[in-house]
Amino acid sequence: MIRLEHITKTFHTGGNNLHAVQDVSLTIEKGEIFGIIGFSGAGKSTLVRCINLLERPTQGAVYLEDTNLMEVSEAEMLKHRQRMGMIFQHFHLLSQRNVLDNIIFPLEIIGMKKADARKRARELLEIVDLSEKAKAYPAQLSGGQKQRVAIARALATDPKVLLCDEATSALDPETTRNILSLIKEINQKLGVTVVIITHEMRVIEQICDRVAVMNKGRVEEMGSVKEVFLHPRSQTAKRLLLPQENDLVQELKTGTMRIAFDGQSSFEPVISRLTLESGALINILGANTENVGGKAYGQMLIELPAEEESRSKIKAYLDTQGIHYEEGGQANE
Amino acid sequence: MNSQLTQLILNGIRETLYMTLVSTGVAYIFGIPLGVLVFITDKNGICKNRIINALAGIIINIIRSIPFLILLVAIMPFTRLVVGTTIGSTATIVPLVVAATPFVARMVESSLREVDEGVVEAAKAMGASRMQIIVKVLLPEARPSLMVGATIAIATILGYSAMAGFVGGGGLGTIAINYGYYRYQGDMMLITVALLVVIVQFFQEIGVRLVNRIDKRLK
Numbered sequence: 001m002i003r004l005e006h007i008t009k010t011f012h013t014g015g016n017n018l019h020a021v022q023d024v025s026l027t028i029e030k031g032e033i034f035g036i037i038g039f040s041g042a043g044k045s046t047l048v049r050c051i052n053l054l055e056r057p058t059q060g061a062v063y064l065e066d067t068n069l070m071e072v073s074e075a076e077m078l079k080h081r082q083r084m085g086m087i088f089q090h091f092h093l094l095s096q097r098n099v100l101d102n103i104i105f106p107l108e109i110i111g112m113k114k115a116d117a118r119k120r121a122r123e124l125l126e127i128v129d130l131s132e133k134a135k136a137y138p139a140q141l142s143g144g145q146k147q148r149v150a151i152a153r154a155l156a157t158d159p160k161v162l163l164c165d166e167a168t169s170a171l172d173p174e175t176t177r178n179i180l181s182l183i184k185e186i187n188q189k190l191g192v193t194v195v196i197i198t199h200e201m202r203v204i205e206q207i208c209d210r211v212a213v214m215n216k217g218r219v220e221e222m223g224s225v226k227e228v229f230l231h232p233r234s235q236t237a238k239r240l241l242l243p244q245e246n247d248l249v250q251e252l253k254t255g256t257m258r259i260a261f262d263g264q265s266s267f268e269p270v271i272s273r274l275t276l277e278s279g280a281l282i283n284i285l286g287a288n289t290e291n292v293g294g295k296a297y298g299q300m301l302i303e304l305p306a307e308e309e310s311r312s313k314i315k316a317y318l319d320t321q322g323i324h325y326e327e328g329g330q331a332n333e
Numbered sequence: 334m335n336s337q338l339t340q341l342i343l344n345g346i347r348e349t350l351y352m353t354l355v356s357t358g359v360a361y362i363f364g365i366p367l368g369v370l371v372f373i374t375d376k377n378g379i380c381k382n383r384i385i386n387a388l389a390g391i392i393i394n395i396i397r398s399i400p401f402l403i404l405l406v407a408i409m410p411f412t413r414l415v416v417g418t419t420i421g422s423t424a425t426i427v428p429l430v431v432a433a434t435p436f437v438a439r440m441v442e443s444s445l446r447e448v449d450e451g452v453v454e455a456a457k458a459m460g461a462s463r464m465q466i467i468v469k470v471l472l473p474e475a476r477p478s479l480m481v482g483a484t485i486a487i488a489t490i491l492g493y494s495a496m497a498g499f500v501g502g503g504g505l506g507t508i509a510i511n512y513g514y515y516r517y518q519g520d521m522m523l524i525t526v527a528l529l530v531v532i533v534q535f536f537q538e539i540g541v542r543l544v545n546r547i548d549k550r551l552k
Binding site: 052054077078079080081082083084085086088090092093094095096097098105106108109110137138139150153157163 | 449451452454455456457458459460461462465469470473474476477547548549550551
């Protein structure tokens with residue numbers, strides 16, 4: 001669907017060259033939800049803007065299906081952009097237009113007849129479940145509602161691709177989950193390919209199929225979410241997985257263990273069981289877990305007991321439960 | 334006050350309103366495109382063009398730095414060319430428009446600067462053309478701020494129009510000069526000044542109310 005080949009974007013600011021994106025190549029398949037994660041300044045927002053050429057790459061090629069967007073005329077580029085929806089962290093709705101007219105806006109751009117555009121906008125409001133707010137102005141809406149309007153607006157022209165630039169970063173966790181499930185629903189029902197930019201691992205965990213981890217303008221790691229989640233290879237991915245314990249995770253020390261929860265039931269008292277099974281006391285050094293729809297997702301860092309026997313009991317228990325772990329000071333698993 | 338004087342003052346009010354409103358209107362007809370041009374050709378604008386931007390900026394700054402009374406006299410040949418005379422309220426409209434257009438252009442430019450860049454980016458992402466961005470995003474989003482600018486512009490142009498009284502420009506300014514200044518009639522001076530204050534106040538009030546009503550960000 002989208003193929004980026006050796007994308008490099010350099011900004012020239014006052015004699016300095018800022019390499020926002022460096023030699024990034026990736027392919028996003030039709031119908032998938034592809035995540036791009038990284039800390040702020042990693043270049044992910046620039047990279048997503050290279051897809052619809054809001055930022056023109058300094059080097060490289062951007063293929064949408066089989067068209068190299070770097071080679072099309074400006075007028076044609078406008079047509080291609082009309083087929084790619086985009087939503088933003090701060091929504092970017094027109095403040096002087098009401099909800100319905102905001103959704104009509106992209107339809108005006110493509111020159112759709114007024115009556116048809118109104119009808120289409122009403123359908124979209126239905127999809128995002130905001131029909132009762134048709135006449136409201138953005139200032140009267142909550143963050144989550146604004147993002148729903150923005151999604152409806154992005155979908156108005158029947159795009160094949162939806163680009164989400166930190167679309168949930170300004171929202172609370174509850175609203176984030178709702179917006180993400182809406183995006184997932186749209187992906188499944190309408191078959192829209194979704195590209196998600198975020199700095200939050202939970203966003204990736206909740207809806208993405210594949211993920212690319214970016215740092216300093218480069219993709220450090222790419223793969224299925226499960227793969228990256230359970231076996232992070234890059235330091236960046238590890239830090240993103242357990243953000244508040246940077247020092248501990250950067251170098252998993254001997255005597256510690258990282259446990260990854262990948263959708264086991266939240267109600268299973270894993271740590272208590274560990275203590276009972278091994279007969280040793282376990283110290284939790286750090287955790288970043290979340291309950292998503294009754295399932296536990298996240299990472300936990302624990303201090304292992306000194307006795308080898310207790311350790312092997314712990315590992316044996318985790319193995320029987322099918323829980324992934326990584327022990328410090330050794331080769332992975 | 335006798336009826337003759339009343340008639341004179343009423344006439345003065347009418348002429349002042351005529352000059353001010355027509356000049357403001359025409360100044361906006363030229364000032365909006367000029368303001369938009371300066372804004373979009375700026376280094377972060379949607380039609381970046383350093384040469385046009387610098388040129389427009391210089392022209393605006395030159396006209397803006399000429400004191401109005403001097404501009405009024407200096408462009409008299411041009412005024413005669415356009416309206417056939419240099420005396421009276423219609424003749425005053427020409428220099429008023431010349432002086433006000435760059436002023437209005439700067440007001441428009443600063444209103445456009447207040448528009449959220451993100452909204453412009455969103456429109457670009459939708460495949461909007463530059464013209465669509467100007468007409469459908471920039472100007473409508475800046476509308477409340479443009480209205481505030483217009484009330485300021487009206488007050489300024491009203492002040493300019495009164496200055497034209499020195500060279501027979503008509504309106505309340507001419508009454509103030511002829512009766513209040515040359516004939517030492519302090520009461521006439523007081524009345525005209527008071528009327529000018531009332532008119533400015535009136536437009537200011539209308540402007541504020543209109544902005545409060547149309548600005549959808551406030552509710």
